[in-house]
Structure formats: C-alpha cells, structure tokens
Amino acid sequence: MTTTFLEHVRSRLALHELRDGTGHPLLILHGLGEESPQKIPKVVQGWRGPICALDFTGHGASSVPVGGGYTCEALMSDADAVLAQLGPVTLLGYGLGGYVGLLLFGSRPTEVKGLVIMDGPGLDGGGGRPVSPKLLHVSSSSLDGSTPDPWAMAELASDIRPPSYAADHARQIQVLSELDVAVCVASLGRPEWLTAALESPVVVESDVSTALSTFTLL
Amino acid sequence: MSNEIDVIRSLLPQARRPDRSRRVDVGGIEVSVVEWGDEMSQPLLLAHGGFDFAGTWDLFAPLLADEGFRVVAWDQRGHGDSDMAALYTWEADMRDAACVIESLNTEKPIPVLGHSKGGGMMNQLAEVLPHRVSAVINLDGIPNERGFTNQVDRSDVNALASELSGWLDHRRKAGQMSRRADTIKGLAERRKLMNPRLSTEWLQYLVTVGARCDDDGWRWKIDPTLRFGPSGAWRPEWAIPRLRGLHVPYLGVIGTVKEEMGWGTTPEEAFQILPEGAEFHALADTGHFVHIERPDYVAEIAVEFLGRVL
Numbered sequence: 001m002t003t004t005f006l007e008h009v010r011s012r013l014a015l016h017e018l019r020d021g022t023g024h025p026l027l028i029l030h031g032l033g034e035e036s037p038q039k040i041p042k043v044v045q046g047w048r049g050p051i052c053a054l055d056f057t058g059h060g061a062s063s064v065p066v067g068g069g070y071t072c073e074a075l076m077s078d079a080d081a082v083l084a085q086l087g088p089v090t091l092l093g094y095g096l097g098g099y100v101g102l103l104l105f106g107s108r109p110t111e112v113k114g115l116v117i118m119d120g121p122g123l124d125g126g127g128g129r130p131v132s133p134k135l136l137h138v139s140s141s142s143l144d145g146s147t148p149d150p151w152a153m154a155e156l157a158s159d160i161r162p163p164s165y166a167a168d169h170a171r172q173i174q175v176l177s178e179l180d181v182a183v184c185v186a187s188l189g190r191p192e193w194l195t196a197a198l199e200s201p202v203v204v205e206s207d208v209s210t211a212l213s214t215f216t217l218l
Numbered sequence: 219m220s221n222e223i224d225v226i227r228s229l230l231p232q233a234r235r236p237d238r239s240r241r242v243d244v245g246g247i248e249v250s251v252v253e254w255g256d257e258m259s260q261p262l263l264l265a266h267g268g269f270d271f272a273g274t275w276d277l278f279a280p281l282l283a284d285e286g287f288r289v290v291a292w293d294q295r296g297h298g299d300s301d302m303a304a305l306y307t308w309e310a311d312m313r314d315a316a317c318v319i320e321s322l323n324t325e326k327p328i329p330v331l332g333h334s335k336g337g338g339m340m341n342q343l344a345e346v347l348p349h350r351v352s353a354v355i356n357l358d359g360i361p362n363e364r365g366f367t368n369q370v371d372r373s374d375v376n377a378l379a380s381e382l383s384g385w386l387d388h389r390r391k392a393g394q395m396s397r398r399a400d401t402i403k404g405l406a407e408r409r410k411l412m413n414p415r416l417s418t419e420w421l422q423y424l425v426t427v428g429a430r431c432d433d434d435g436w437r438w439k440i441d442p443t444l445r446f447g448p449s450g451a452w453r454p455e456w457a458i459p460r461l462r463g464l465h466v467p468y469l470g471v472i473g474t475v476k477e478e479m480g481w482g483t484t485p486e487e488a489f490q491i492l493p494e495g496a497e498f499h500a501l502a503d504t505g506h507f508v509h510i511e512r513p514d515y516v517a518e519i520a521v522e523f524l525g526r527v528l
Binding site: 007008009010011057063065066067068069070071072073074076077080081084106107108109130132133134135136138140143155159160161162164165168171172175176 | 244245246247295302303304305306307309310312313316342345346347372375378379382383385386389390392393443449450451452456460
C-alpha cells in the first residue's frame with residue numbers, strides 16, 4: 001500500500017493506493033469514525049482496475065482540524081480532491097461514505113462512474129427531518145489531535161439528511177450522468193435519504209459484486 | 219495611510235470603535251470579542267450577519283451603550299479579527315456564541331440581538347439555552363418558507379449543477395486563495411454591489427475596520443475559503459415551526475425593501491410565525507440593514523423594548 005497526501009483547503013488528506021492496475025480506479029470511502037482499509041476488502045477483489053481509499057478529514061492518517069465544523073459537504077469536497085487528482089472513479093462508500101458518495105456523484109455527475117452504497121457507521125446521520133437543535137459538546141481532554149476526531153463523530157452523527165435533498169442529487173445523476181444504472185444500493189439499511197434516492201430509476205438495489213462487475217467495464 | 223483612515227472616519231463622527239477587545243478560546247481557535255459601554259452595566263450580546271463582522275455595529279452599538287448597556291459583540295470564526303477555521307458550520311457558530319456568553323461570567327440570563335444570520339442564530343440560542351437568554355431582538359433575520367432570497371432553485375437541473383460544481387470548484391482552489399487587494403474606495407465600491415442601500419461613507423468606513431492593509435492594498439478580513447451563498451441541506455425555514463416555542467420576550471424588526479442579502483420575509487409572513495406576544499416592526503423604505511440605515515430609530519425601539527421586559 002502506498003499513501004500520498006493531498007493538500008485540500010485546510011486539510012491534508014491521506015489517499016491510499018491499495019492496488020495498482022489499469023483502467024479507472026475504485027475509490028473506497030469509509031464510514032463514520034473509520035479509516036481506509038489496510039487490505040483490499042474481499043467484496044471488491046473482483047475489481048479489475050486500481051483500488052484506492054481516502055481518509056476523510058479528521059479520520060485515519062488525514063489531518064485533524066481544530067474546532068470542528070464538519071459537514072457531509074466538506075467531506076464530499078475531500079473526495080472531490082481525489083477526483084481532481086485521479087480523474088473519473090467508481091465510488092464504493094460505507095455508511096457515511098455512501099451518503100457522501102451520493103452527494104459527490106450528484107455534484108460531479110460526469111466524473112463519477114458509478115456508486116455502490118454499503119452498510120456502515122454513519123449511514124443515517126441525524127435522520128431525515130429537522131429535530132430540536134442542540135448544542136453539541138466534546139470534552140476538551142478528548143481533543144488530542146488523534147483520529148477519529150471527536151467533533152467528526154458528534155457532528156456527522158447528527159446532521160440532518162432530508163429525503164428531498166438526496167432525491168435532488170439522485171435526479172442530477174439521472175439527468176446528467178450517461179449511466180442507465182448509476183447507483184447500486186447494496187446496504188440493508190434504508191435511511192429516509194436512501195429510500196428517496198431509490199425513487200430514481202438510475203438508483204437500484206443490487207449486490208456488490210454485480211454492481212462492481214458492471215461499473216468496472218465503464 | 220493613517221491620515222486617509224482618519225479622514226474617512228471623520229465623515230462618520232457618530233460611529234465609534236469599541237471600548238475594549240479581548241480574545242476568547244472557543245475550543246482551540248480564538249474569536250475576537252469587543253465591547254462598548256460600562257463593564258458593570260447590563261450585558262447585551264450582538265450577533266452579526268454572514269460576511270459581516272463586529273465592526274458593522276460601530277454605528278448602532280454606541281447608541282445602546284450610551285443608554286446603559288454593556289454591549290458585547292464578536293467576530294464569527296473566519297470573520298474580522300477572529301481566527302480562521304478549517305471547517306465552518308452554523309452549529310460551530312452557535313457553539314462559539316455560547317462560549318462568548320460564558321466568557322461574560324454572568325449568572326443571570328442576558329438579552330441577545332442578532333442581524334440576518336445572527337438573528338437566526340439568536341432564535342436558536344434562545345431555544346438551546348433558554349436559561350441563558352432573557353430576551354431576543356431579531357433584525358431582519360426572520361425566516362420564511364421560501365428560504366433565502368438568493369437560494370438556487372433546486373428543481374432547475376442546470377442551475378443546481380452549476381451551484382454544486384461551482385462550490386466544489388471553489389474548494390479545489392480555496393487553499394491557495396487570498397482576498398483580492400484593492401484601494402479603500404475599490405473595496406467599498408465592490409461591497410456596495412451587495413449592499414446597494416448603504417452610503418459610500420459608511421462602506422468606506424467599514425473597509426477601515428473590516429479590512430487590513432497589506433503591501434499591495436486592502437483586503438477584507440474574511441476567510442477566502444468561505445463562499446457566499448447557502449450550501450448543504452440546512453434550510454433557515456427549519457426554524458419556523460419552533461419560533462412559537464420561544465418563551466422569552468421577543469422583538470422582531472424587518473425592512474420592507476427586498477435586497478439580495480436579505481431573507482425576503484414579508485411582514486405578514488413574519489407576524490404569523492413569531493412567538494406569542496412578540497413585538498414587531500416592519501420599517502417602510504428600509505432595506506436589510508435596518509440598524510445601519512436607521513440606527514437611531516432601531517436603537518430607540520430596542521432600548522424601549524428592553525426597558526420594558528428586563
């Protein structure tokens with residue numbers, strides 16, 4: 001495994017290459033509080049091309065910002081920095097990484113060659129509809145610069161993910177991507193945002209190996 | 219250079235720089251806190267709007283201080299003299315506001331006043347910390363069901379595509395960006411595009427307090443990684459069903475002339491959602507910056523309100 005670091009906004013992002021190869025890469029996006037896998041996960045071993053994995057800001061070997069302020073959009077921007085580096089990729093996201101992958105695909109519909117959404121930590125976030133706001137608190141003694149950043153854990157477990165917001169991104173993919181099947185949902189979890197995305201004809205339920213064997217040919 | 223500043227500031231003798239400033243740790247980064255008025259007086263917290271800074275209170279805050287308040291304002295993270303952060307969210311700004319209140323070491327709840335985004339923040343502060351807030355004054359920061367005036371139409375595929383890719387494009391180069399350097403006059407003219415109703419004298423004054431003078435010119439002290447315009451799933455209208463639940467005395471003031479920076483809430487819309495018993499003023503021939511266009515009048519109704527309810 002080789003690791004390169006991307007300077008992006010005020011983050012230093014660790015991008016791991018798990019396996020070299022030809023063709024467009026598979027980019028793995030981890031779940032909340034996780035980090036990139038050290039070895040190639042069994043489920044993606046059938047992938048033909050290179051396999052890479054990103055540590056989001058505040059996770060794994062990436063830098064830890066001071067004072068929190070995490071949003072899924074900032075993490076989407078982390079993954080977009082990889083697109084700038086590698087060119088088009090297929091995304092495979094676990095939990096939080098699946099939601100971030102949907103946002104990125106909807107925002108860069110011609111630069112993402114398919115997304116697979118897997119179960120994982122942070123799939124639901126703070127739910128689909130606004131709830132009573134709260135003032136999050138993290139013990140200062142836990143803020144020692146190590147990952148995962150406690151602010152990421154607190155803020156990205158409570159962010160609201162409206163179904164209409166996810167549906168808008170799915171529609172962007174449907175209209176602007178050239179793929180007939182663009183997003184494969186391999187998770188058992190069905191948060192409201194994901195159910196809404198599944199309303200789009202280009203978002204389908206599929207097992208991961210079928211999904212990857214389709215996307216690897218693109 | 220200081221001569222130019224003196225000349226510009228002399229054109230607005232009623233504007234007054236704060237009496238004191240200090241820095242407050244808000245969890246590893248520091249925000250700049252400024253105060254006008256006697257330290258022993260009743261505290262009143264002011265929250266500025268997005269892309270503004272505490273210096274935008276220089277006309278309004280002294281009027282309140284002269285009426286016997288210890289007026290406390292802070293620069294939101296990334297704005298003015300506060301530290302820049304790696305990440306920004308509404309929720310982080312809310313935590314910073316709570317830290318500023320903590321820094322006052324007051325046991326009693328205090329009145330709070332916010333403009334625009336700051337008004338929305340103070341609405342939420344009264345909900346999440348009801349025991350810390352004794353009254354809310356909201357200056358043109360009352361939400362409506364239509365969202366922000368400048369919000370993209372999310373049903374328009376091309377408009378949304380441009381918005382989403384534009385935000386990411388900005389992030390791709392944001393780490394290397396700095397704000398554009400210009401003369402005081404040039405920065406004031408650019409700000410007038412977004413604040414067309416504010417006087418040139420005021421906008422030039424703002425440059426002298428909200429920008430810094432580098433070797434190649436003046437730059438606004440606002441983090442260049444921040445981008446104007448809403449992004450993300452959060453919507454101001456989420457607060458609408460909860461406003462009625464605020465059980466503190468409430469004064470709402472809106473300007474009736476719609477502006478790009480404003481929220482576009484009509485008096486009818488505002489009146490329907492405000493807390494029971496709220497006092498409400500819709501100012502004719504006044505834009506979004508009610509406290510800058512009509513500082514004396516807005517200070518008068520604020521002081522009268524606070525005198526009655528505290």
